[in-house]
Structure formats: C-alpha cells, structure tokens
Amino acid sequence: MRIRARPISVGIAEGAALVSKCPVSFLGDVNPETGEIADRNSDVFGEKITGKIFVFPESRGSTVGTYVLLQMRKKGTAPAGIIMLESEAIVAVGAIISGIPLVDRPEIDVLETIESGEAVKIFSGREGWIEIDR
Amino acid sequence: MELSPEEERLLESDNETVRKCMEILVALGKIYGAQRLIKIKSAQISGISYKNIGDAGLEWLESLDARVVVRSFMNPAGMDVERWSEMGIDRDFYEKQMRIIRALERLGVEVSLTCTPYYLDSPSFGDHLAWAESSAVVYANSVIGARTNRESGISALASAVIGKTPFYGLHIKENRAPKVLVLIDRDADPAMAGYELGKITGSEIPIVDFGRGVSKEELKLFGAALAASGGAGMFHASGITPEWRDFEIPDERIRIESSDLKSDCHPDLIAIGCPHLSLNELREISRLLKKYGKVKKEVWIFTSRKILKENPEIAEEIEKFGAKVFADTCMVVSPATERFECVMVNSGKAFEYLPKLRGVNVVFGSIRECIRRAVE
Numbered sequence: 355m356r357i358r359a360r361p362i363s364v365g366i367a368e369g370a371a372l373v374s375k376c377p378v379s380f381l382g383d384v385n386p387e388t389g390e391i392a393d394r395n396s397d398v399f400g401e402k403i404t405g406k407i408f409v410f411p412e413s414r415g416s417t418v419g420t421y422v423l424l425q426m427r428k429k430g431t432a433p434a435g436i437i438m439l440e441s442e443a444i445v446a447v448g449a450i451i452s453g454i455p456l457v458d459r460p461e462i463d464v465l466e467t468i469e470s471g472e473a474v475k476i477f478s479g480r481e482g483w484i485e486i487d488r
Numbered sequence: 489m490e491l492s493p494e495e496e497r498l499l500e501s502d503n504e505t506v507r508k509c510m511e512i513l514v515a516l517g518k519i520y521g522a523q524r525l526i527k528i529k530s531a532q533i534s535g536i537s538y539k540n541i542g543d544a545g546l547e548w549l550e551s552l553d554a555r556v557v558v559r560s561f562m563n564p565a566g567m568d569v570e571r572w573s574e575m576g577i578d579r580d581f582y583e584k585q586m587r588i589i590r591a592l593e594r595l596g597v598e599v600s601l602t603c604t605p606y607y608l609d610s611p612s613f614g615d616h617l618a619w620a621e622s623s624a625v626v627y628a629n630s631v632i633g634a635r636t637n638r639e640s641g642i643s644a645l646a647s648a649v650i651g652k653t654p655f656y657g658l659h660i661k662e663n664r665a666p667k668v669l670v671l672i673d674r675d676a677d678p679a680m681a682g683y684e685l686g687k688i689t690g691s692e693i694p695i696v697d698f699g700r701g702v703s704k705e706e707l708k709l710f711g712a713a714l715a716a717s718g719g720a721g722m723f724h725a726s727g728i729t730p731e732w733r734d735f736e737i738p739d740e741r742i743r744i745e746s747s748d749l750k751s752d753c754h755p756d757l758i759a760i761g762c763p764h765l766s767l768n769e770l771r772e773i774s775r776l777l778k779k780y781g782k783v784k785k786e787v788w789i790f791t792s793r794k795i796l797k798e799n800p801e802i803a804e805e806i807e808k809f810g811a812k813v814f815a816d817t818c819m820v821v822s823p824a825t826e827r828f829e830c831v832m833v834n835s836g837k838a839f840e841y842l843p844k845l846r847g848v849n850v851v852f853g854s855i856r857e858c859i860r861r862a863v864e
Contacts, residue, residue, distance in 0.1 A: 360518065362515045362518065362519070363511070363515065364511060420640065420642060421541060421542065421544045421545050421548075422544075424544045424545070424548055425542075425544040428544060428547070441515075441519060442519060443516055443519060443520075443640065443643070444640075446512075446515045446516070446519060447512055447515070447516070447640065447642050447643060450508060450511050450512050450515060451508060451512075451548060451642065
C-alpha cells in the first residue's frame with residue numbers, strides 16, 4: 355500500500371516503524387546518547403528510535419533541537435527516517451542537515467494505520483510517499 | 489512552491505552544500521506556505537558561540553564547502569577574540585570557538601561578530617534580508633523598514649549561500665500590520681517596557697505610543713527586550729518608525745506603566761551592551777564615568793570590533809576608570825558570565841536570558857544607574 359505524503363527532507367529510508375501518538379521535542383524528549391525516548395509521559399517511553407522509521411504527529415520545543423538530530427547521526431543513534439503529520443522548521447532543518455529522509459502531511463492518518471514494529475519505506479524526492487505491506 | 493529553472497538546478501547541484509542549502513529553503517517555503525523565493529540583500533548568521541552549538545554544530549560547519557553570494561555577517565561569539573583570557577575563557581574553548589569562526593569565514597561570512605550589523609552597513613527601507621539575531625531582526629523591520637523573518641542560524645546561512653529566502657511572513661506587507669495598541673508611560677524605561685510588553689503580547693506585532701521622543705538606541709533596547717520576552721519580529725512606534733501610518737490602528741489596547749521590576753541581588757558584575765553599544769552609548773558611558781569616577785566593581789562593556797577599531801580613544805577613556813571594553817561577544821552568549829552571582833544590566837533581553845542561559849541572578853537599571861552602582 356502506498357500513501358502519498360509531502361517530501362520535506364529528500365532520500366529513501368526503510369525500517370521498522372516506531373509510532374508515537376504524542377508530540378516530540380528532540381531537545382529533552384529523546385536521549386541522543388542511546389536513541390531512547392526519555393519523556394516519561396510519552397506512550398513510547400523507553401523505546402529506541404535508532405534505525406527506525408519514527409512516526410509522530412508534530413514537534414515542539416527549542417531551536418537547539420536542530421543540532422540534536424545531527425548529534426544522533428554522528429553517534430549512530432538517529433532514526434532511519436521520519437514521518438510527521440505536520441512538520442516544522444526545527445525538525446525539518448535538523449533532518450536535512452543530518453541526511454535523514456522526512457515526509458509529512460500523509461494523505462491518511464498514519465498514526466492509526468501504521469503499527470509499531472511493521473516494515474515501512476519512505477520515498478522523498480520530487481514527490482513523496484510511504485510504503486507498507488498491506 | 490514555484491521554482492525557476494535555475495533554482496531547480498540548484499536542487500540537483502553537484503555541490504552538496506549548495507544542494508542542502510536549497511533543500512532547506514524549499515522545505516521552509518513549504519512549511520510556511522511561501523509561493524516562491526525572493527532575493528535578499530544580506531544575511532546575518534547566529535549560533536556562533538561554541539557554548540550554544542557544541543561539537544555537532546562545529547563539525548557540521550567545517551564540513552560545508554561553498555561561498556556566500558550576498559554580504560553576510562556573524563553574530564557574537566562566546567569570547568573577545570583578542571582578550572579572551574582576560575575574560576576567564578580557557579584555551580580549549582578558545583580553540584573550538586576559533587574553529588567555528590574560521591569555518592564560516594572560509595565560506596565568505598564576515599567576521600563581524602556583532603548583534604548590531606546595522607551599525608556596520610545599514611540596510612535600506614524595503615530591502616529583503618535573512619537575519620537571525622532576534623534583536624537585529626526587530627531593529628531592521630521596525631526602525632529601518634527592511635524586511636526579514638526571524639531566521640535560525642542555519643536557515644540564514646542557507647539563504648547566504650543561495651542569496652534568497654522564502655517569501656512569507658514579514659516579507660509581505662500585510663503581515664506587518666499591528667494587532668495591539670500600546671500606551672507606554674513617559675517615565676517608563678523603554679528596555680523594561682519592552683520586556684513587560686513581550687510577556688503580555690507574545691509574538692503579536694504592537695504599535696507603541698511612547699508619549700515622548702525616543703532615541704534610536706532606546707528603540708533598539710525596547711525591541712531587543714520585546715523579542716526576547718515575547719517573540720515579536722517587529723513593532724511600530726507612533727510618529728517615529730517608518731511604517732506606523734500604513735495600517736489601521738487596532739482596537740485592542742494595553743497600558744504599560746513605569747515599573748520597579750528590580751530584583752534585590754547585589755551585583756558582582758555590571759554588564760552593559762546587549763545589544764552591542766553604538767558610539768553614542770559608549771560616549772554616554774565615558775561621560776558618566778568622568779562625572780562619577782573610578783569603578784569599584786567588575787564592569788564589562790560590549791560593542792562591535794568595528795566601532796572599537798574606528799574609535800580607539802573611546803575605549804581608552806572608559807578603561808581609564810577601570811571598566812573593561814570587550815568586542816565580539818556579550819554577557820548573554822559568553823560562558824565567562826557564569827562565574828558571577830548577580831549581574832546588573834540595562835537590557836531587557838539580558839534580563840530575560842541571563843538567568844536561563846548563564847544561571848546567574850540579574851538586577852535591572854538604566855545606564856546611569858549601572859554606572860552609579862559601579863562606583864559605590
């Protein structure tokens with residue numbers, strides 16, 4: 355099944371999905387050393403985003419968050435790709451400079467459709483889409 | 489977003505830095521709903537202090553390989569690049585900081601290291617810019633009538649390399665309309681009034697009636713505080729700023745009274761120059777020192793390297809009285825401030841950020857009050 359989405363950071367990525375229903379800030383909510391979700395209120399607290407296709411609704415928080423993705427890339431703890439319902443500047447720029455593909459505004463609600471653990475592919479170029487086995 | 493054939497080609501450029509910079513501008517254009525990119529006159533890049541961007545930022549800057557195509561300025565660094573050891577900066581920090589500066593210089597960014605680039609080369613009314621330092625953004629939009637959004641350090645750098653920025657937000661005239669009318673008491677200190685107003689109005693654009701004439705330096709302090717405590721990208725001042733007549737006066741009204749927002753800590757550092765001082769302000773400090781005499785506390789004065797180089801006598805006059813005049817940095821971005829307990833400032837912006845970023849207490853006073861406290 356192909357889900358159309360808006361390409362924000364270009365590239366191709368695949369991996370197991372990790373779906374967070376809560377908004378995420380990369381400064382504070384994610385531990386860049388381990389790649390684990392550090393926000394105790396999150397529904398995916400303690401899960402690793404490393405190598406995953408990280409799916410979450412939106413981000414919040416400080417502009418320093420841009421450099422957190424870069425740090426994670428350097429340490430090898432970054433996600434393989436990101437899907438957001440609505441992206442914003444901090445995560446978008448962080449993903450671009452870190453070479454992490456990112457798409458947003460999927461045509462269906464992926465928070466309901468995609469389940470944590472299932473295999474997901476992202477294509478982000480002139481056009482963008484998400485592929486899942488259904 | 490509609491891109492010209494030339495812009496499309498930059499998205500496919502063999503140069504990775506150019507390609508990424510273009511990708512950043514297109515992504516931001518999509519996120520903010522811009523229809524196209526527009527040319528800019530200059531860029532101003534923040535995120536220079538090693539304290540703020542760390543090794544990840546430093547290594548990323550060193551990995552870039554391109555040249556900026558418009559005049560581009562650097563925001564202040566974490567230290568005076570000549571007198572860093574006098575500030576108490578260690579060699580390791582110095583070396584990392586110099587690597588950041590050199591990485592940007594290699595791209596063609598001027599080593600201006602100031603939050604007041606408009607004192608180096610003022611933009612003109614209507615110029616489109618991509619500036620990142622929030623106090624400079626407010627000054628350019630409000631006092632000069634140039635047009636810039638509040639960029640991040642990285643988006644400003646991307647704009648410097650491409651020479652363009654996405655056309656949205658404050659680049660569009662109708663988005664510059666005021667949403668609230670603010671009456672400020674004649675006796676209120678403009679820096680403190682800006683600080684208090686920002687807490688109330690957040691990122692909304694106000695039109696302000698100061699009830700008296702105000703200098704450009706007062707507008708600078710007011711705008712810097714407004715942007716720090718609230719987040720607005722500009723303001724209008726009735727009868728003063730260039731676009732104040734261009735819009736309808738909003739119905740919503742707020743009154744800001746003269747306040748006594750002074751914490752009671754005893755300063756062990758008095759720091760003046762957030763934003764960096766103009767030549768006029770340096771002269772005022774020199775006059776006050778001549779009147780009140782030698783300082784008995786640590787007093788740090790911050791301005792740009794260019795103003796210091798062009799007016800070496802003014803720094804000498806001030807330093808005769810025991811104050812130190814530093815360039816390239818300020819009390820907010822330098823870790824040197826962290827070793828003090830209580831810092832006295834005349835800046836609403838520093839009043840907002842010093843406790844958060846440097847973990848020190850703050851007390852507020854005008855330049856005159858700062859100098860009087862220094863000689864006690």
